[in-house]
Amino acid sequence: MFSFCADPxxxxxxxxxxxxxxxxxxxxxxxxxxxxxxLLAVTxxxxxxxxxxxxxxxxxxxxxxxxxxxxxxxxxRGVPDIVFFLFFVIALDQGIEWMKHQVVCPDWDQPxxxxxxxxxxxxxxxxxxxxxxIWHQLYGFALAVFTFxxxxxAFAANVLxxxxxxxxxxQLETAESYGMSQGQVFRRILVPQMWTYALPGLSNLWMxxxxxxxxxxxxxxxxxxxxxxxxxxxKTQAYAYPHPDWRLWYFLFLLVVYLCMTRISEIVLSRLxxxxxxxxxTAAGEAMRRAAQ
Amino acid sequence: MKKLxxxxxxxxxxxxxxxxxxxxxxxxxxxxxxNFIDDxxxxxxxxxxxxxxxxxxxxxxxxxxxxxWDSIIPNLxxxxxxxxxxxxxxxxxxxxxxxxxxxxxxxxxSAYVGLTADADIKGGVVSAQVGTIQAGYVAESGATLLEFPxxxxxxxxxxxxxxxxxxxxKDFLAPYVTESNxxxxxxxxxxxxxxxxxMAFRQSDDELREKFTAAIQAMKADGSLNxxxxxxxxxxxxxx
Numbered sequence: 001m002f003s004f005c006a007d008p009x010x011x012x013x014x015x016x017x018x019x020x021x022x023x024x025x026x027x028x029x030x031x032x033x034x035x036x037x038x039l040l041a042v043t044x045x046x047x048x049x050x051x052x053x054x055x056x057x058x059x060x061x062x063x064x065x066x067x068x069x070x071x072x073x074x075x076x077r078g079v080p081d082i083v084f085f086l087f088f089v090i091a092l093d094q095g096i097e098w099m100k101h102q103v104v105c106p107d108w109d110q111p112x113x114x115x116x117x118x119x120x121x122x123x124x125x126x127x128x129x130x131x132x133x134i135w136h137q138l139y140g141f142a143l144a145v146f147t148f149x150x151x152x153x154a155f156a157a158n159v160l161x162x163x164x165x166x167x168x169x170x171q172l173e174t175a176e177s178y179g180m181s182q183g184q185v186f187r188r189i190l191v192p193q194m195w196t197y198a199l200p201g202l203s204n205l206w207m208x209x210x211x212x213x214x215x216x217x218x219x220x221x222x223x224x225x226x227x228x229x230x231x232x233x234x235k236t237q238a239y240a241y242p243h244p245d246w247r248l249w250y251f252l253f254l255l256v257v258y259l260c261m262t263r264i265s266e267i268v269l270s271r272l273x274x275x276x277x278x279x280x281x282t283a284a285g286e287a288m289r290r291a292a293q
Numbered sequence: 294m295k296k297l298x299x300x301x302x303x304x305x306x307x308x309x310x311x312x313x314x315x316x317x318x319x320x321x322x323x324x325x326x327x328n329f330i331d332d333x334x335x336x337x338x339x340x341x342x343x344x345x346x347x348x349x350x351x352x353x354x355x356x357x358x359x360x361x362w363d364s365i366i367p368n369l370x371x372x373x374x375x376x377x378x379x380x381x382x383x384x385x386x387x388x389x390x391x392x393x394x395x396x397x398x399x400x401x402x403s404a405y406v407g408l409t410a411d412a413d414i415k416g417g418v419v420s421a422q423v424g425t426i427q428a429g430y431v432a433e434s435g436a437t438l439l440e441f442p443x444x445x446x447x448x449x450x451x452x453x454x455x456x457x458x459x460x461x462x463k464d465f466l467a468p469y470v471t472e473s474n475x476x477x478x479x480x481x482x483x484x485x486x487x488x489x490x491x492m493a494f495r496q497s498d499d500e501l502r503e504k505f506t507a508a509i510q511a512m513k514a515d516g517s518l519n520x521x522x523x524x525x526x527x528x529x530x531x532x533x
Contacts, residue, residue, distance in 0.1 A: 008332070024333030090371065097372075110497075116390060117370045117495050125372060130315040133356060220360070220373075230323070230330060233445035236468040238325040240332040245449050 008240040020241045029227040033257075035141070036213045036223055043148040043209065048202075050153025055160035069157065076154035084151055085218045089143050093126070100124040137221070144219040152209055159201030164190060166197040168281060196276040196285070203269040210261055228254050315354045316501065318344050319374035322359035323443045324465060326525045327380035327490075330359070339525035340378050343397060346517070350508040363423060363442055366391060369495060376494060376505070380462065382426050382487030392496050394506045396489030397518065398464075399531045403427050403487075405480040406466045407451060407458035412480045417457035420450040426487050427460045451477065460484075464526045 005011070005019035020026070057069025076084070097120045098112065105121035112120055122128075127135040167190055175189045216223040232247030277284035320328040322336055331337035336357040348355035358374050369377050369391065383393045403426075405414045415435055421428040423440040431438045439456050441447045448469050450456040458480050459466070470477045494502040512518040519532040 024335075025330060028334045094371065114497055116367075117497060118372060119495070119497055120372075129317060129372075129375065130354075133358065136358070229443075233323075233443070234449065234469075236325055236472055238329065238338065238468060242472070245445075245452065247449075 016241075020243075023241060025227075025231060028222070029224070029231060032222055032224045032227050035221065036216070039141070039145060039148070039213060039216065039221075040210065042145050043152065044206065046145065046149035047152035047156050047205075047209070050149050051156025051158075051160050054153060054157025055164060058157065058161050059164060069161075073154045073157045073161070076151055077158065081151060081212065081215065082218070085147060085215050088150070089147055089219055092143060092146070094118050097124055097126050100126060140220045144216055144221050147219065148209070148212075148215075152205055155205050156202065159198050159205065160194065162201070163194040163198035167193045171281075193280065196273075196280050196282060199269070199273055199276060203265075203273075206265060206269070207262055210265065211258065224254060224257070315356055316348065316376060317356050317358055317374035318348075318376045318378050319358050319360050319365060319369060320344075320377070321362045321365065321379040323362070323445060324380050326468065327462075327465065328378070339521065340380065342525075343512075343518075343521060344378050346512065346521075347505055347508040350511060351504045353504070361442065362425075366493070369493065372495075375498065375501060376492050378492045380465075380490055381493055383489055383491045384426055384487055387493065390496075391493040392498070392502055393491040393493055394502055395509050396491045397509050397512075398490035398522065399533055400485060400487060400489045401531050402463045402483035402485050403430070403460060404463040404466055404483045405458045405460050406448070406470055406477050407480040408477065410478050410480055412457040414458050414460075414480055418455070420447040420456035420459045421461060422447055425461070427462070430484065430486060431460050448477075464530060467527065 002019065002022065004015060005022070008016070008019055008023075011019055054069050054072050057065045058073065060066045060069065097118075101108065101112065101120035101124035104123045108121045110119065112118065127139050171189055171193060172185055175185045180188065214223055214225040217226045228250035229247060232245065232250035234245040235242045273284070274288070277288055279285060279289075320336055320340060322328055322330045324338075326338050328336060328338045328340045335341075336359065341357070344355060344357070360368050360373070362379070365377055365379060365381075366387070368374065377391070380398075381387070383396055387393070405412070405419070407414070413436075417436055418439050419431045419434075419436040420439040420441060421431050422444050423442055428438060428440055439450060441450065444461060444465060447456075447459045447461060448466070451459045463483060466479075470479060492502075492505055494505075509518075513533050522530055522532055
C-alpha cells in the first residue's frame with residue numbers, strides 16, 4: 001500500500017506494523033466487516049418478512065395455509081442451526097442446479113447422482129464454472145442470506161404470532177364495532193399495536209443474529225472470524241510478515257467489535273421500545289403516561 | 294429475497310458465457326510451503342507455482358479457490374471446484390472416492406516435532422490435522438490423538454503444552470523448527486507415509502485428470518519439477 005512497504009523483511013518497529021496492518025490480507029479483513037454488516041442489513045428485514053408471512057399464515061382461517069405456517073416454524077425451530085446451515089444450503093444449491101439442468105440440458109444421458117458425486121451438465125452449473133470468482137462469492141453470499149432469513153424468519157414468525165395474539169381483544173372488537181373489515185382491523189389496529197409486544201423477542205433475535213454471523217464461514221463466505229484466525233496464526237518465513245501466534249490479539253479485537261455492535265444495538269432498541277410503548281395499554285405505556293403527568 | 298437470489302443467479306449466468314473452459318483449482322491455503330494465502334491475499338506457495346505451470350502446459354485457464362480441509366473432498370464431489378491441489382497424499386482410502394493424478398511430490402517423510410527430543414510420542418498426546426494420513430497413523434500408534442482443523446493449530450498445540458508433539462509432513466514442519474530458535478525440535482526418526490502428493494479429481498473426470506497427469510509427466514521429463522521442489526522445500530527435500 002505504501003511505497004516503503006516494498007521490502008517487508010527489512011522493516012522494523014512502527015513502520016513494520018504500519019505495513020503489516022495495511023497488507024492486502026488485512027485490507028480483505030477490513031472489507032469482511034462490511035460483508036458482515038451487509039449481511040445483517042439484508043438478513044434482518046428479510047427474516048422479518050419471512051416471520052411476518054409465517055405468522056400471518058399461522059393465524060390464517062384457511063387450514064392448509066395455517067398448517068404450512070405452523071409446520072414452517074416448528075420444523076425450522078426444531079433443527080439445530082449448524083445442521084441447517086450444512087444440509088439445507090447444499091440441498092438448495094443442488095436443487096437450483098438440478099432444475100436448471102432439466103431446462104438447459106434435456107438431452108443429458110448420464111446420471112446426475114454418481115455415488116457421492118453430483119454432476120449436472122457444465123452449462124447448468126450455478127454459477128458457471130467459467131464465471132469469475134466474484135460471482136461464486138456473490139452466489140454464496142445470496143445463499144447465506146436466504147438461509148439466515150429462513151432460520152431467523154421461523155423464530156420471528158413465532159414471536160410475531162405471539163405478539164399478534166397479545167393485542168387486547170377489546171381493541172379489535174371496538175374496531176369491528178366501528179364497521180371495519182377484517183383486513184382493516186389487521187392493518188390499522190392489530191399490526192401497529194403488536195410491535196410493542198414483539199420487540200423484546202425480536203431484539204433477542206437481532207442479538208443472536210449478530211453473534212451467529214460467524215456461521216457464514218460454513219457457507220464459504222470469508223467473514224471476520226475466518227480472517228482473524230487466518231491472520232493471527234503463526235507465520236513462517238514463507239510469508240512476507242512472519243510473526244508468532246497472534247490469534248489472541250485478533251480475537252480480543254473481535255470481542256471488542258462484537259461488544260460494540262451489541263451495545264449500539266441495545267441503545268437503539270431501548271429507544272425503539274420507549275417509542276413503541278408510548279400511549280399503549282401496557283405497564284410500560286402506563287409508566288410513561290404517569291411520568292408525563 | 295427471492296428476487297435478489299434470482300438476480301444474482303441471472304447475473305452469474307450472463308457473467309461468463311463467452312469465457313473459455315475454466316478449471317477451478319481447490320486448495321486449503323493454510324499449509325505452507327505447499328499452499329498458503331500470502332500477504333496480499335492471494336494463494337501462493339509451491340502448489341500455486343506448480344498449478345499455474347501445469348495449467349499453462351495443458352492449455353487451460355485456471356482459477357484458485359480456497360476451501361476448508363475438512364470438507365475439501367465433499368466440495369469437489371458436489372462440483373464447487375474441479376481439482377484438489379492441496380498437499381494431499383495419495384492413499385488407498387482416498388482413492389476409493391476420488392481419482393489421483395500421478396504424484397508431483399515423491400513419497401515423503403512425516404515427522405514428530407515436540408518441545409524436547411525425548412517427548413513421549415508413543416504414549417503421550419500427539420496432535421495432527423483432522424482427516425490426514427498422519428492422524429490415522431497417530432491413532433494406531435498407541436498415542437492419544439488430538440485433532441485440529443488447520444495445520445497451524447496442530448503446531449500451536451505443542452507450543453502451549455496441549456500436546457507433547459505434532460505429527461505432520463516433514464516439509465511442512467521443517468520451517469517451524471528452524472525458525473523457532475531451538476524451542477521446537479524433531480522427535481524420533483522420520484516416518485515414510487503415503488504414496489506421494491497428487492492432484493485429486495472427481496472419478497467421472499478422466500479427461501481432465503489425464504491432461505494434468507500428462508503435464509506432470511512432461512515437467513518430470515524436462516527436469517523443471519525438481520528445481521521447483523528445491524526452491525520451496527529446500528535442498529534436502531526428496532526429488533524425482
